[in-house]
Amino acid sequence: MTVSGGRMERERRSGGGEPRLEQQLCFAVYQASHAFNRVYRPVLAALGLTYPQYLVMLALWEDDGPTVKALGDRLMLDSGTLTPLLKRLEAAGFIRRERDAADERQVRIRLAAKGERLRAQGCRVQEAIGRALGEAAPTAEALRDQLGKVRDALLAALRED
Numbered sequence: 001m002t003v004s005g006g007r008m009e010r011e012r013r014s015g016g017g018e019p020r021l022e023q024q025l026c027f028a029v030y031q032a033s034h035a036f037n038r039v040y041r042p043v044l045a046a047l048g049l050t051y052p053q054y055l056v057m058l059a060l061w062e063d064d065g066p067t068v069k070a071l072g073d074r075l076m077l078d079s080g081t082l083t084p085l086l087k088r089l090e091a092a093g094f095i096r097r098e099r100d101a102a103d104e105r106q107v108r109i110r111l112a113a114k115g116e117r118l119r120a121q122g123c124r125v126q127e128a129i130g131r132a133l134g135e136a137a138p139t140a141e142a143l144r145d146q147l148g149k150v151r152d153a154l155l156a157a158l159r160e161d
Contacts, residue, residue, distance in 0.1 A: 025150070029147070036129075037051055039128070039129060039132045040054070040125070040129070043124070043125050043128045043129075044125065047118060047121055047122070047125070048092060049094075049118075052077070052081075052085050053085055053088065053089055053094075054122075054125065055075055056071065056075065056082075056085055056086070056089060056095075056109075057089070057094065057115060057118065057122065058122065059071060059074055059075060060095065060109060060110075060111050060115065061111070061119050061122060064110055064111050065108050065109065065110050066108065066109060067100065067106045067107065067108055067109075068082065068083070068086070068097075068106075068107045068108075068109060069106075071109055086109060089115070090112075092114075093112055093114040093115075094111070094112055094114055094115035094118065095109055095110065095111060095112055095115050096109075096110045096111075096112050097109060097110075098110060
């Protein structure tokens with residue numbers, strides 16, 4: 001018997017107990033991430049930023065002057081990923097990298113004037129995402145909180161191994 005485009009037939013052929021793509025939480029998160037990126041791309045392009053660069057800027061708008069390590073920890077980015085992002089943001093004039101006066105081994109990331117001016121335009125990014133979410137916007141906060149719990153559980157499982 002086939003129902004909804006052959007779903008039951010596919011389940012019968014697959015044995016029913018095998019993992020199904022549509023049932024995977026990781027796939028739903030992956031798809032949502034791609035959808036977000038497609039909405040963010042043109043909005044951020046108007047600001048001269050990529051999505052990872054935007055995340056760096058958001059972090060700096062909240063707390064200007066973190067060390068590279070602290071910023072990487074907050075964004076869950078390793079130095080091999082973060083350093084090129086920072087170099088591009090610095091070349092574009094959005095940030096400055098400065099040696100810490102108290103500990104020359106540490107590099108602090110600070111907003112440049114251009115990065116500070118971008119803050120006001122950054123607010124428009126969230127407005128665009130809110131419009132794109134439409135009726136789903138009210139549930140987004142709860143979903144974000146739930147995804148945080150999922151992230152924390154997954155990270156805790158990694159520490160246990």
